[in-house]
Amino acid sequence: xxxALLGPEGTFTHQAAEEYFTDLQxxxxxxxxxxxxxxxxxxxxxxxNSLGGGVRDTIDLLRESENNVTGEKLLPINHTVVSSxxxxxxxxTVVSHPQALAQCQNFVAKYGLDTREADSTADAAEKLxxxxxxxxxxxxxxxxxxxxxxxxxxxxDTNTTRFLILNSEVGAKPSKTSLILEPEEDRPxxxxxxxxxxxxxxxxxxxxxxxxxxxxxxKYYFYVEAEVHGQKLEKAVKALETxxxxxxxxxxxxxxx
Amino acid sequence: xxxALLGPEGTFTHQAAEEYFTDLQxxxxxxxxxxxxxxxxxxxxxxxNSLGGGVRDTIDLLRESENNVTGEKLLPINHTVVSSxxxxxxxxTVVSHPQALAQCQNFVAKYGLDTREADSTADAAEKLxxxxxxxxxxxxxxxxxxxxxxxxxxxxDTNTTRFLILNSEVGAKPSKTSLILEPEEDRPxxxxxxxxxxxxxxxxxxxxxxxxxxxxxxKYYFYVEAEVHGQKLEKAVKALETxxxxxxxxxxxxxxx
Numbered sequence: 001x002x003x004a005l006l007g008p009e010g011t012f013t014h015q016a017a018e019e020y021f022t023d024l025q026x027x028x029x030x031x032x033x034x035x036x037x038x039x040x041x042x043x044x045x046x047x048x049n050s051l052g053g054g055v056r057d058t059i060d061l062l063r064e065s066e067n068n069v070t071g072e073k074l075l076p077i078n079h080t081v082v083s084s085x086x087x088x089x090x091x092x093t094v095v096s097h098p099q100a101l102a103q104c105q106n107f108v109a110k111y112g113l114d115t116r117e118a119d120s121t122a123d124a125a126e127k128l129x130x131x132x133x134x135x136x137x138x139x140x141x142x143x144x145x146x147x148x149x150x151x152x153x154x155x156x157d158t159n160t161t162r163f164l165i166l167n168s169e170v171g172a173k174p175s176k177t178s179l180i181l182e183p184e185e186d187r188p189x190x191x192x193x194x195x196x197x198x199x200x201x202x203x204x205x206x207x208x209x210x211x212x213x214x215x216x217x218x219k220y221y222f223y224v225e226a227e228v229h230g231q232k233l234e235k236a237v238k239a240l241e242t243x244x245x246x247x248x249x250x251x252x253x254x255x256x257x
Numbered sequence: 258x259x260x261a262l263l264g265p266e267g268t269f270t271h272q273a274a275e276e277y278f279t280d281l282q283x284x285x286x287x288x289x290x291x292x293x294x295x296x297x298x299x300x301x302x303x304x305x306n307s308l309g310g311g312v313r314d315t316i317d318l319l320r321e322s323e324n325n326v327t328g329e330k331l332l333p334i335n336h337t338v339v340s341s342x343x344x345x346x347x348x349x350t351v352v353s354h355p356q357a358l359a360q361c362q363n364f365v366a367k368y369g370l371d372t373r374e375a376d377s378t379a380d381a382a383e384k385l386x387x388x389x390x391x392x393x394x395x396x397x398x399x400x401x402x403x404x405x406x407x408x409x410x411x412x413x414d415t416n417t418t419r420f421l422i423l424n425s426e427v428g429a430k431p432s433k434t435s436l437i438l439e440p441e442e443d444r445p446x447x448x449x450x451x452x453x454x455x456x457x458x459x460x461x462x463x464x465x466x467x468x469x470x471x472x473x474x475x476k477y478y479f480y481v482e483a484e485v486h487g488q489k490l491e492k493a494v495k496a497l498e499t500x501x502x503x504x505x506x507x508x509x510x511x512x513x514x
Contacts, residue, residue: 050474
């Protein structure tokens with residue numbers, strides 16, 4: 001399947017797409033905006049990271065465009081050690097993006113390695129000299145024909161990115177829904193009033209992000225994700241519409257953790 | 258007064274500080290983190306922009322550090338035309354940050370000017386050749402001894418930045434308060450429960466931002482701003498503390514609009 005996603009080849013976004021789609025034909029774009037503008041209908045975009053929070057470009061573009069959210073994918077950021085050397089004993093220098101090097105300090109110290117910074121983890125894997133290894137996504141081993149000398153070498157397992165899949169088929173029974181809530185009024189307390197529509201109909205929210213409407217300071221819209229409960233959700237949306245505009249982006253199965 | 262703030266000299270942050278403090282002695286830092294780490298006690302930091310939304314570094318550092326919010330300042334981003342030329346008729350090229358050039362397209366077209374990009378609006382004003390004018394903050398006219406050839410030349414008046422002042426004196430009767438809310442539990446609906454503590458005690462919220470705790474995906478804390486109502490706020494905080502940790506960052510007068 002042809003899928004538009006953020007490049008270059010070999011990044012963690014690429015890995016997420018490889019794991020989600022069985023027959024991926026990736027079309028790499030250089031910005032999230034280009035992914036949304038791509039003629040390729042099916043798209044995969046990052047929506048949230050456990051360290052950085054919501055991905056602003058994605059949330060703003062979901063509001064401004066006509067796309068249907070059909071799935072989500074969780075990807076733990078596991079750094080793999082890839083090299084043309086056959087053993088870690090033959091490696092003296094480890095190459096990666098500064099963030100990846102910072103996340104794997106114990107591994108670097110254990111083997112007493114020198115470090116070299118690269119523009120991206122994918123770039124590191126692509127341009128290795130002899131005696132060097134890269135910290136990168138595991139898909140780079142296949143792409144650049146490298147040996148895997150270590151798996152999940154990061155110090156802590158806290159870094160996870162969540163992606164949304166757009167305009168594909170909904171694979172299983174939907175359990176989540178994504179909505180854009182745009183209050184008509186700018187009065188304080190409107191958020192609490194809108195959230196009451198969910199709790200009043202016993203619908204649990206799993207995610208909420210506030211984003212500026214770009215019209216004036218303090219004027220916000222909300223991106224929310226809620227559990228799906230058939231007719232209850234329809235009632236909640238009817239109640240929400242008494243406070244402002246509601247855009248239903250789609251229903252989809254929750255990702256496996 | 259010595260104040261730590263984001264540099265370099267001549268930026269809009271510098272202008273906000275000039276307007277807020279009567280006797281400013283600015284100490285310029287190169288990142289928001291450096292402002293928080295500075296030995297200078299009084300600090301001025303951006304917290305929100307009408308186009309970009311919440312300033313993540315500021316909100317995360319308010320949670321992680323011990324600082325007292327004592328004021329706020331709103332600054333409309335008005336682009337001023339500064340030049341060593343005496344008249345706009347002698348100008349053929351306008352220099353600025355790409356964002357500023359994009360925000361002043363009508364002005365550029367009206368006078369048929371060429372454009373040159375600079376790293377920042379302050380940088381543009383500092384390094385002007387003859388026949389050039391910069392789009393920059395009005396403080397650059399004094400700093401670099403330039404003539405003001407135009408004021409508020411941006412196409413639309415929607416871009417405003419809000420700043421917080423830390424560890425200064427609270428100048429007038431406080432009407433707003435900033436709080437960090439950190440839910441003990443990760444269950445859905447906790448945000449609605451916590452917001453109920455405000456509405457239950459008739460306290461209006463003016464701002465809310467969710468930010469990841471950086472522990473695991475989906476675990477968030479909240480930065481909120483609420484109206485001050487004496488004892489009612491204390492009662493709301495007592496109720497909030499039954500759901501998690503509450504950090505009161507300070508009470509301060511609302512900025513003039």
